[in-house]
Amino acid sequence: KTCTVLAGCYFFGILLNSSYLAEINRVIANGGIMTWIKFTVGLLLPLVQAAVPEEIFYRYILQTRLEKVFGSIFGIFLSSLLFASFHFPSRYLLASGVEGSAGDIYSILTGTILPVFVIGIILGCLWRKFRNIWILIALHYGIDTLPSIASLLQIDK
Template identity: 35%
Template sequence: MEISRDRGLLLGLGCAAIYAAAIVALVLTGNTALRYSADHHDTRSLLTVWLPAAAGIALAWAIRPGRPPADPFAAVPRSRVTRQAWLLAALAVAFAVAVHLLPGDGWFVLLKLALLTIPLIAGWATLREWARIDTRGRWLRPLPAVLAFVAVATWLQPSSSGTALDPITIAIVFVLNAVIEEVFYRFWLQTRLEARYGMWPAIALSSLLWASWHTAIQGGLGFPLDFAAVIANQGVTGLFLGYLWARHRNPWLVIAVHGLINAPLTMFFTLGG
């Protein structure tokens, strides 16, 4: 499918400007210690956020991908892919705004489920388009990149004052966050944006939209700086997740990495303790 390179360049530059503005705002205001969980107010530095993502991206780039998967949009008109991509992006924006406006955890769960149900009901996306990807040759190849990300993140993870989660809670968090978010932001939204605007503009925009909703649950500095903080934190992590998906096209591996981000390896050692 033909890629709109000029528009992709503009999209990529716009996203890069947002990342740069967020980082500059945090540095100039001295707010470089970022909250990394909605469950407590512990923080970590910009460097400890960026190093795992940088290590993962570098190895994911260095490793040659396996056999290229079939293009899920080869037989789909360009106009339809473009329309689907921006409808999904609009839904992502609506979700981020609604999380701010509607109080209570009940609304949050319903809104998260809507990210899956609305595109399916409206026909903007299907579960089969990525679930039937042949992952042979795309499991072991990207594994060093995943292990590098996990190892560096675990090494740099500060001691947490939060309560260790039980296995049932971890399973619920895994489905609501890792599964639903990766299906929506990476497998549906990013893949369509890639087909129309190129890989890095798609990764950057999808990561920004994914990061934006975290402002509502990891705030405390006021909206402008809270927004900058999640861009510098979740947004950068999203760049790794997006690149892992774009280069190696293994949906299960990306979901697993997201799950480990929400429930770090160090947490499992405290279960039942």
């Protein structure tokens, strides 16, 4: 049952960014070994570089402590705000496409910070309800997988 729930969370996250699928499939179909290497790296990076460390820190460590001090609602809100803020510097310097344009604060706020904040609220509510870090990691990993693959395959949305 647990594996089914985790797979469901992962594939729900994939579904949120499914607009990347057609172009990823096209690039893979026409690519060689380097394309497959980039695909594999793009598949693994969001798990080890984002989903696992960010969920352990922002939900398991930070939100749990903020909830104890300030209550659940403020703990979720503040940890989500910090989670979104963490994504600002890299996007401000490097973003292009759907996540905003580098150097354009408004586009970064609307293309990255607001959506990441909303996802942070959702992940925070899931943490509050279930206290199961694996659910959060699976969902976060699913959300980040296709954009990561697309980025490494140089697909701009």
